[in-house]
Amino acid sequence: MWKEAGIEPLTGKPIVFPSDDYELPRPARDDAWWRGLSRLGVFRKGLAVALEVPGLILLASAAGFGALARDAGLTVVDAVFMMGVFFALPAQVVMVDQLARGGALMGGALVVMLTGVRLVPMCVLLTPYLKGPRATRPGMLLAAHFIAVTAWMEGYRRLPRVPELHRFDYFIGIGTGLLIASLVGTAAGFLLAGTVPSLIAAVLLFLTPVYFLLALLSGATERADYLAIVAGLLLEPPLFLMVPGFDLLITGLLGGTLAFFASRLEKRT
Amino acid sequence: MNELGTGATTLLLMLAISLFMHEPWRWLGLAVGSRIDIQSPWFQWVRGVASALVAGLVVRLTLFPAGALAAVSSGVRLSAMAAGIAVFLFTGRHLGAGVGTGALVLVAGRLLFG
Structure with missing residues (x-):
């Protein structure tokens, strides 16, 4: 069922990948936890993820982006809109940073495109879990929009333990919660950046690179x-x-x- | 910021860049689904390019920051980054612990050494 694909350098544990006859893991959590839940109930369980650590980190790093966007001369509406339409901090930061330095828009857009390549494997890996009785075509496009480092990691970590029927609704909940957290964070970071002491503004700006590097490391498997x-x-x-x-x-x-x-x-x- | 224009022009430009240059990767990921072998060399190369690029961005934001972060000395910035990585690795890759430590060390370093 599993095939080995090498040893992880830092932990020394073998890395395993699903083989061709791979079946999705059965839910480990007792089905009773999910029983009797309406689609809305499952969605809300997903939303609640935004109140845990990943949501808080995203809130803080979105605040960092908000502060960066303000420094670059964007308006608060621009910054929040950008967070919503891209929902991928590397792309947004690259673009804002490029523009703040007076770089060419087209050059920035090309770099945005390159950063987006990272999303392909994430989407590929989550698709088998998301496809199911509840998934519609527009729904899958929405789910894909939510896939960025944080939502992907939470989905990849949690979905195997969720009954197949609920996976799609649960992930839409996770994505919606994290999107809301990121929008609130962006607005807050933007508005606070002007009023808070420069030290806190510096910390907000610093959260983004730290988070990226650690998220990169935690996403690295080989x-x-x-x-x-x-x-x-x-x-x-x-x-x-x-x-x-x-x-x-x-x-x-x-x-x-x-x-x-x-x-x-x-x-x- | 002149190239992005102002008001509705800015929003439309952002939407266009997102729809045409960013979101298609997600659609591609969906379409490819389980059809492609993500262990293929081509995929590994693309992964590497993307990882190196974001790592480069991390360095650019840390070593050559814009705005308020530039007021913190580069020694403090690098120490905070190193502390964040160390705590992240020693706490079994706890993202929150790593990011939190990085932020705390930055504050402490700024207050102590400027």
Whole structure:
């Protein structure tokens, strides 16, 4: 049922992936926890996730984005709207940062496009869980919109333990709750950034990079992922100084390619 | 910010960039679903590029920050980042603990060393 795909470098645990005859895990939680719940009830259980740690982190990092957007000269409406339509902090931060530095809009949009590639594997991995009796086509598009690092991690962690019938509604609840948290956070961060002491404003701005790096690390499963992260960390400073504006694009392409070939070479020997 | 315009123009531009350059990745992910082998080399490469790019963004935001964060010295910023990573790893990858520690160390460092 499971096949091994290597050893995780940090914990030393084997990484397992579903094999072709893989069946979704059966719900471990007692079915009684879910019994008699209406669709709305399941949705609300999902919403409640926003009140736990992931929701709070998202609230805080969205506040960081709100502060960044204000620094870049956006209005509060722009910032909240941007949070809602993208619902992926890396894309938004890249774009706002590019614009704040007076970079070209088209260049920013291209980098946004590159950051979005990360969402493909996340969507691919959640689709089997979301497809079910309750999933409709527009519903799946909505669910996909919610898939960004935080909602993906919560979905991937929780959905296998949810009865198949409820998975879709539960995830829509998770996504809606996290979206609301991020919108509130963005507005709060934006409005507070002007009035709070500069120290708190600095902390809000700092939450975003810390959260990204830790989320990247927690999303990394293979040695190639760690190599790519390290390559990105090392390549960015010189590239930022040498080719400002294209630094992220080149860091991504060069770092990712180097990491890819390094891990292939390592596997072969 | 001039390139994004103002008011409704800004919102429409953002919506267009999102719909045409960002959201399609999510749709692609849905469509691909279980059909493609996510262990394929092509996929691994794309993953690497995306990870390196976001890691680069982390460095850019930490080493070359804009706004209020620039007032904190780079030594304090890097120490806070390192502390966040360390606590994250030692608490069994607890995201909240790592982010919280990073924030606390930044505050402490700023107050103590500027």
